Amino acid sequence: MDVGPGERRDRLPARRHQGHGRRGRLHGDPHQTTPRQADNSLLVGVGDLIGASPLESALFHDEPTVDLMNQLDMKASSVGNHEFDKGYKELERIQNGGCSPVDGCRFDHPYRGARFRYLGANVTFKSSGENALPPYWIQRVNGVPVGFIGEPLQDTPSVTSPSGTAGLRFGDEVTTANRYADLLSRKGVKTIVLLLHQGDDDKVPNGPNTCDVAGGGPGTAIATRVSPKIDVVFSAHTHQQYVCWVKDPTGHRRPFVQGRSYGRELSVVDLRIDPRTHDVLRGRTQAFNRIVTRDVPKDPKAEALISRAVDLAAPTADKPVGRISQDIDTTPVGESPIGDVVADAQLAATTSQGAQIALVDPGDLRASLTYRPPTGTVTYGDAYAVQPFDNTLMTMSLTGAQLKAVLEQAFPNRGNRPLLLIPSANMRYTWSQSAPAGSKITSITVNGQPVQPTATYRVTVNDFLARGGDGFTVFPQGTNVTSDGKDLAAFTACLGAHEPLAPPPLNRIAQTA
Template sequence: MTSLRPCLPHRRPLRRLALPLALIAMASACAPGPGSVESASSAPDARTGPVEVGVLAFNDFHGNIAPPKTTTSWPDGKGGTVQIPAGGAAYLASALDALRKDFRYSATVSAGDLISASPLASSLFLDEPTIGVMNRIGLDFNAVGNHEFDRGRKELLRVQNGGCEKNTLREPCQLEQFAGAGFKYLSASTYTEDGKTLFPATGIKSFGEGARKVTLGFVGLTLKGTSELVSPGGVKGLTFGDEAEAINRAVPVLKAEGADAVLVLIHQGGAQSDTSDPNACTGFSGDIQPILDKLDPRVDAVISGHTHQAYVCHMPREGAAPLLLSSAGSYGRLVTRMTLEIDPATDRLVSIEARNLPVQSAAYTTSRGEVAQSDLAPRYAPRADVAAYVKRYQDAASAYSDRPVGHLAGLATRHWDDNQAEGGPGGAVDQLVADAQLAATRDAGAQIAFMNTGGVRADLDPGKDGVVTFGQIYTVQPFGNTAVTRTYTGAQILEVLERSVGDEQAGSMLVPSQGFTYAVDMAKPAGSRVTARFEGKPLDPATSYRVTVNSFIDQGGDGYATLEKGSDPTIGGLDLDALEAWLSAVPMRAVPASPRVTVKGR
């Protein structure tokens, strides 16, 4: 059920919203107008009417404590979009502070991947500064995401509980004694050897007192396929169960604890077919849909993540009110502002609405020119305490991040421009990484290298005179994988490539090194969609080839368990060292000019 208040644009039904975002700032001072559902005389009494609670949500922050120098797409009011600079912890803190002023009561939550796959200023310090930031901005709950497990179970437990125990190659507590997360991780579907959840399945937050008290219940969890998305050694002994079963098991528990509304924080999601409007739900699809179809009707909202996409959907349900589904993109560039009205007399949710709002940050300049601020979205000043805290870690990392490692002739993106071929996975930077790993493992006999698109985290945008810094390549490849070379037949290589485009697709597609190309025809049956060429000739199914991949997918990550069928493994050096060596080997490294993979019929 959705209420209408014309003077409050952020509380109208989302499909009818077309007002300038600047009006949101005036919402708290706006009086109901003529013809509104609730006139001034019929507005809820603060002592007897529904209690309003705000929920502020984001997802997939990935340690972007400094502004990530990227944008979010926002409607320009003329049928097009404008790119707004967005993100950064200090700006996120100010945005949350401003949005909280709309509510007497509020909760702040995240749907996973707060940490890991992070820029150097956070990752170099085991993401301790990201947790420090989240403590400062007042996060209440975070669902575990797949990347929370990148450094293994013991390190994740340290993130929650604090301390300086060394669980990785990097030293903990380099700048400060690490106190741990002041918020709660939730993991309803992650089970330890004794069948218990690794972290609590649920969390409760109450507001008000006596007869006016209302309570929100939260279920938090990651996707069932997490074990295929992280290095197996880091999650040994853990089981990732069915998402809907875990949620439905938690709902009656929360209701028994007095929850008036149940909200799910899940690290799984989907995407729109048209991503220009972060508050739309155009052509929505994704792996979260089968989960939603099985949910207990007492679930009121699902705050999702994982796909790095933005959307607000009202999913129809038979015999129940539509289910609100949201995602706020990634990197703290958007915040979902959710408004709930709860009748404390009946313990019933009266209405729920949501809207994604941009976290506009400072303008910045790239090799393509300036990315300017926009008047279409609020402008936030960075919150001073958070900015100072972030700067401390940035300064400490600068000795690493500012070191030049080579030169690149132009911008290498993660995705090809729209005017490129019919379409393929990855972009020029993916190909650079594959080429670098091939060069680094020639001594192991490598002839071909593949890079998984999910392992490339950012564009590579050189500075003046084409200079590329260590901080930039670290942002591209923050995982610390090693290169592994094995022998495969041509038939086995085709089997691996078919895995990425089959009916049960892998977590990311594979981008090859120079000299190897492949084509995918999605109109053909699964198992016969890929044709490949090596050094200008069709790949011979009977011939053996030496192939290099990173250790993550070699161990079965992203669903590539078939890679283990290769023989004669040789363990090489770090992927980051390979990329640095490739960039520094020539005065100016050229940017790959065209895709090596074509996909049609998708």
């Protein structure tokens, strides 16, 4: 941020990528300031820097990704839900350094931790109510203090394994942000940025700098309600792209932006600050998403880091596990060829537990399988990219009425993009968008026979769903629950058993009027 009288503008770009502290908390003084970065440009993040990452990073507990963020001189980032995939203790290690308690130091010797500060203003310990992470970070630019408040979405426990958020409470985003905006203001910080791991969905496919978001989304609701002391809201989580100008509670405009996912775009906000009052001149603020291209020379240090991770991972990543006859694609919602394959694989892996059907959450499927000529070989790394969460398969007994009820949970508060669970090949169901809530599932069959409300069915899902993840709260009502291996092992076994594997027809879910 440029605080001088000149015409230069300085950037606050934020991208989304993606030893232990005392008394069980992440150490670090939230009042600490760090030296001014060259060109008055600060790189900050909005969470999900780690977790569900490529095998070349995941094999080494995401230390390569953190090393890259350190190279880029990232200053701070909110935590996202994926920062909690492996639990709070592992997040402590990622922040503060030290070897993994699982398999020691495999990448860095020793791993020194993140030089940027992870923030979670609304994350507290259930036992004491104390902050589990620093709530904010202050960075000085040309002598002007700039405050960053970081928050994950309040619903983090519903989109993360229960073990990952055990002992933690996630508070209301607006109430928390307002409290710390007031605190920063009392400390003399007048330029305040909210790093919010929550966002909105697009209504239609759009360009990187449009604002065609679904009305009433959670991101907009927060961005319009947080304190007028907050000048910028960077958002994340929904993997969308938009540059919106929303009105704060006093009617003044401020940018609310998101830059897609996987490092494809960089959200940039150029601020002009009054050098006397240290207030942001909002009328001179600019915001845009910059598409990341590959037409610049590779950075030697980054290239060396990536090459080392790729080389160390190669013996595992390059191992062939099967063949496909053509691309097997995925989609973010609804039935997909890869979803059908995974559901069939999970059923096959759990028939010894009496499984009759399997259901898959499309949100757990993170990549497609791309045909690689001439033989269509699929490697372990390819399979891992599809299912990177290391989930355990669980088989439970549900009544037909419970099975219908859990399918109905695809719809509440999800608008026109219901999170339809993908069934194995022996199950079919139909749904209606126009039907009232609770009656949208219009038919279900298993092995060609209508599901009976009082009959019992053995259903396989992963442990995330089994514990009620993504709002599917009927699954924890299941009885006679057994576990049988990992989802990725089931997937690779399916690939090896059907060579070459062809994409199945999409005929398991149908929409009626």
